[in-house]
Amino acid sequence: xxxxxxxxxxxxxxxxxxxxxxxxxxxxxxxxxxxxxxxxxxxxxxxxxxxxxxxxxxxxxxxxxxxxxxx
Amino acid sequence: xxxxxxxxxxxxxxxxxxxxxxxxxxxxxxxxxxxxxxxxxxxxxxxxxxxxxxxxxxxxxxxxxxxxxxxxxxxxxxxxxxxxxxxxxxxxxxxxxxxxxxxxxxxxxxxxxxxxxxxxxxxxxxxxxxxxxxxxxxxxxxxxxxxxxxxxxxxxxxxxxxxxxxxxxxxxxxxxxxxxxxxxxx
Numbered sequence: 493x494x495x496x497x498x499x500x501x502x503x504x505x506x507x508x509x510x511x512x513x514x515x516x517x518x519x520x521x522x523x524x525x526x527x528x529x530x531x532x533x534x535x536x537x538x539x540x541x542x543x544x545x546x547x548x549x550x551x552x553x554x555x556x557x558x559x560x561x562x563x
Numbered sequence: 564x565x566x567x568x569x570x571x572x573x574x575x576x577x578x579x580x581x582x583x584x585x586x587x588x589x590x591x592x593x594x595x596x597x598x599x600x601x602x603x604x605x606x607x608x609x610x611x612x613x614x615x616x617x618x619x620x621x622x623x624x625x626x627x628x629x630x631x632x633x634x635x636x637x638x639x640x641x642x643x644x645x646x647x648x649x650x651x652x653x654x655x656x657x658x659x660x661x662x663x664x665x666x667x668x669x670x671x672x673x674x675x676x677x678x679x680x681x682x683x684x685x686x687x688x689x690x691x692x693x694x695x696x697x698x699x700x701x702x703x704x705x706x707x708x709x710x711x712x713x714x715x716x717x718x719x720x721x722x723x724x725x726x727x728x729x730x731x732x733x734x735x736x737x738x739x740x741x742x743x744x745x746x747x748x749x
Contacts, residue, residue, distance in 0.1 A: 503726055505603070506603070523607070552665070
């Protein structure tokens with residue numbers, strides 16, 4: 493999506509959030525829950541094998557390294 | 564009126580349980596991406612950023628024990644003295660998750676400078692969210708995103724907040740924060 497269209501979409505969505513907060517909230521809840529559920533299920537599967545556990549540990553380490561960066 | 568627990572998403576429930584404990588030990592604020600998400604920004608995140616007033620090591624040991632008792636764990640380790648000395652005291656955040664659930668996590672750091680302390684002093688609840696958390700003000704969040712963080716994601720968050728708070732925003736406050744950020748952090 494071109495930058496201009498992307499910004500227009502942000503403005504449209506923000507205006508919708510303002511006009512229809514309950515409907516917007518429901519949509520965002522679905523997105524947030526799905527994202528976290530999917531990621532957690534992936535990590536659970538990953539940790540089932542010794543190799544996967546190692547990968548999982550590496551991913552956790554990466555997350556720790558990102559802590560506080562730029563905030 | 565605040566939302567019922569059934570109306571909350573996973574991030575908000577996690578934050579509610581976590582802040583319920585933290586607020587017994589010190590003043591906190593939630594900042595950055597979560598602020599935009601609770602205002603309807605439709606984007607993903609894996610963490611919530613929290614600034615906690617600069618509590619003592621002794622107090623942190625108690626807080627850590629309380630969090631563990633309630634089912635949270637710190638991914639950097641279990642020893643609270645080490646966590647305080649090697650992370651918090653060095654201004655490196657800690658990450659807490661629900662035991663066995665890698666996501667979401669609470670990234671918690673102690674106030675490290677005048678800017679963090681000022682945000683804590685000026686902390687506010689945000690009625691538009693119907694949530695009981697303490698936040699840094701919308702003006703502060705916008706200033707940090709536009710002046711300091713500046714990633715495309717942060718600039719889009721700021722734009723979203725600007726549309727939502729159009730006509731209410733205090734531009735003088737935003738500019739005041741931008742000046743302070745330049746002075747203290749840049």
